[in-house]
Amino acid sequence: MGLSWEESYIGGLRTLAGDERVLISVGAHGLVRDPRGRILLIQRSDDRTWALPGGTMELGETLRECAIREVREEAGLRAHEVTPFGLYTRARDWFPNPYGHTYQYISLMCRVDRYDGELARTTDESVDAGWFDPGELPEHTGSLVLRALRDLALFEAKGVFALD
Amino acid sequence: MAVSWDESYFGQLRALAGDGRTLISVGARCVLRAGDGRVLLVRRSDNGTWALPAGMMELGESLRDCAVREVREETGLLVLELTPFAIYTRAPAAGPDMYGHTYQHVTLTARIDAYAGELLRATEETTDAGWFPPGALPEPLREGVRRTLTDLAAFETAGTFTLE
Numbered sequence: 271m272g273l274s275w276e277e278s279y280i281g282g283l284r285t286l287a288g289d290e291r292v293l294i295s296v297g298a299h300g301l302v303r304d305p306r307g308r309i310l311l312i313q314r315s316d317d318r319t320w321a322l323p324g325g326t327m328e329l330g331e332t333l334r335e336c337a338i339r340e341v342r343e344e345a346g347l348r349a350h351e352v353t354p355f356g357l358y359t360r361a362r363d364w365f366p367n368p369y370g371h372t373y374q375y376i377s378l379m380c381r382v383d384r385y386d387g388e389l390a391r392t393t394d395e396s397v398d399a400g401w402f403d404p405g406e407l408p409e410h411t412g413s414l415v416l417r418a419l420r421d422l423a424l425f426e427a428k429g430v431f432a433l434d
Numbered sequence: 435m436a437v438s439w440d441e442s443y444f445g446q447l448r449a450l451a452g453d454g455r456t457l458i459s460v461g462a463r464c465v466l467r468a469g470d471g472r473v474l475l476v477r478r479s480d481n482g483t484w485a486l487p488a489g490m491m492e493l494g495e496s497l498r499d500c501a502v503r504e505v506r507e508e509t510g511l512l513v514l515e516l517t518p519f520a521i522y523t524r525a526p527a528a529g530p531d532m533y534g535h536t537y538q539h540v541t542l543t544a545r546i547d548a549y550a551g552e553l554l555r556a557t558e559e560t561t562d563a564g565w566f567p568p569g570a571l572p573e574p575l576r577e578g579v580r581r582t583l584t585d586l587a588a589f590e591t592a593g594t595f596t597l598e
Contacts, residue, residue: 287450332525376460
């Protein structure tokens with residue numbers, strides 16, 4: 271169970287800054303694959319899109335720890351090893367979230383190399399979860415998933431770290 | 435010409451948050467080398483230390499553009515190609531900075547693979563600049579420079595991308 275919004279770093283910052291100001295949000299996403307090469311997606315409770323487990327960093331944790339924590343909180347899996355393959359900084363890719371707040375989302379993209387545990391189909395932040403073939407993603411898959419799959423393929427083929 | 439601290443995203447965030455709150459900052463740091471392996475350091479006008487060109491990101495900017503801008507502002511050189519090799523995200527062991535402010539810095543660190551232009555010895559943010567052999571770095575040296583060069587060596591010999 272994660273911190274509440276009010277207790278979180280970014281929630282505290284939002285309270286100070288008011289609803290209108292665009293804030294920079296720093297976080298991480300985990301891309302988990304099963305032995306068949308399917309990827310783990312969760313259906314987010316806030317906007318019902320299918321997404322990679324991910325979220326915002328808290329003070330005092332590292333971005334690696336953030337990626338691991340988000341996979342735990344949103345999918346129930348314990349990640350033991352992660353490899354960063356991209357840092358998305360999304361300079362002008364701004365849009366108001368379901369709460370009417372706008373962020374420049376900076377996210378470290380991590381491939382999860384080793385994990386255990388049982389997949390949790392629902393959590394505080396998700397209403398469903400499942401393994402999907404990259405060629406057969408569900409409807410309402412977020413654009414970040416597609417971008418991550420392209421960048422991971424490039425990383426694995428050529429060692430290119432994706433930085434925008 | 436750089437934006438002033440008061441106009442900058444993190445300057446404004448600091449003003450909103452007050453002096454006491456620890457903030458998560460986002461920025462970039464760059465290693466430029468001469469053909470013989472000497473490393474470019476600039477002498478910062480704010481605290482007199484020798485440092486790698488670095489600085490905080492602005493809202494609406496990508497981290498790649500931040501890296502390019504900081505090198506331009508602090509050295510006059512134009513970055514043409516870069517390769518990320520480390521992301522430092524750990525909470526600070528050191529206390530507040532010279533202004534009494536504490537940050538958890540998230541720092542993308544990149545090797546500059548190609549650049550153009552003439553090195554400026556002094557800028558708005560620097561009082562000197564020069565190329566130094568990694569084994570004979572000048573003092574006072576900013577914290578983290580040696581660590582960054584060690585991590586770059588690990589990246590170049592073993593392909594290790596540092597994330598911590």
